[in-house]
Amino acid sequence: ISLAIFEGEWTLTRGRHRIIQLLRAFLPAQPPTLIHGSDDYFLWRTSADTAPSQFSASKTSIWFKFGIPKHAFHAWVSVRGRLPKLGNESDESRDHIYLSCSYSRSVWDSFFTQTSFNQPYTFGEVIRWVHHSTPPGKIRTICKLVMQAVFYALWNERNKRFHTSVARHPQLIIKEIQIILKANLYGMDQNVGNTNRISSVRSNPGDRYLHLWFQNFPS
Structure with missing residues (x-):
């Protein structure tokens, strides 16, 4: 908020748009004291009953560099449990659609034919798998991409x-x-x-994403 404060006063526009007026109504009359030399950071609140906290995309299995946007958005909706269902049918659960039905299972099985990873069998296990059962770095990024792509493809097929x-x-x-x-x-x-x-750094061909894919997943 340092850009919105100058000499101890808010520097908001004088516009009369309702959003500007709403923003002014929620701001404290006295701006907070700024700590010079420190960057601003954002606090996120998921509901009115939870305390705000900092959000880090690097700590999630959803939002990360090189992710495929439509796959990431679908995975986010799935994790949040917001996918529309056809009534209250038992076979419309996340576990069934993505993992436990024979069709979904055969798709998942195909990506574990040449890996040493522990194969997940429930939705919760998949989320834990990409965080804890895969080595950090490029392999974990590939596993996140696999998870999101499988989720998206199965929902699209459904x-x-x-x-x-x-x-x-x-x-x-x-x-x-x-x-x-x-x-x-x-x-x-x-x-x-x-x-x-650009930075004159020589890369190791064996450390490329595509090489790691062929090394760990079926082609």
Whole structure:
């Protein structure tokens, strides 16, 4: 808020827009004392009953650099439990749609055929898996991308069945996910490579995202 205070006074515009007026109404009459040399930080509150706290995208499995926006948004809605359901049917639970039905299970199984990771079997286990069961760094980023891509593809398949009554073979979903992720990983490597060339840092080919993908996941 340091940019909104000058010489101990608020420096708000004199506009009469209702949002500006609402903002003025909620601000304290006396601006807080600024600590020079320290940066502003934002506090987030998820509900009126919880205390505000700092948010860090690096500590979540949803928002991170190189994430695919539509996959990330869908995963965020899923984690928040806000996906629309077809009534109160038992087979509309997150665990069933994403993990426990035979169709979903076959998609998940395909990504664990050549890894040493502990395979998750519930929605909660998937979230814990990307945080604690995978090594930090690029491998964890790839695992987050896999999680979000599988969630998105399975939900998309669920919706297509609802509207067209046509079911696709799991292998088509798997191949679609692989193509999307490999294209994204290639772009990530190009981005990192351009950054390294600018800074004169030599990259190890074995540490590239795409190399790690072929090393740990089916192609």
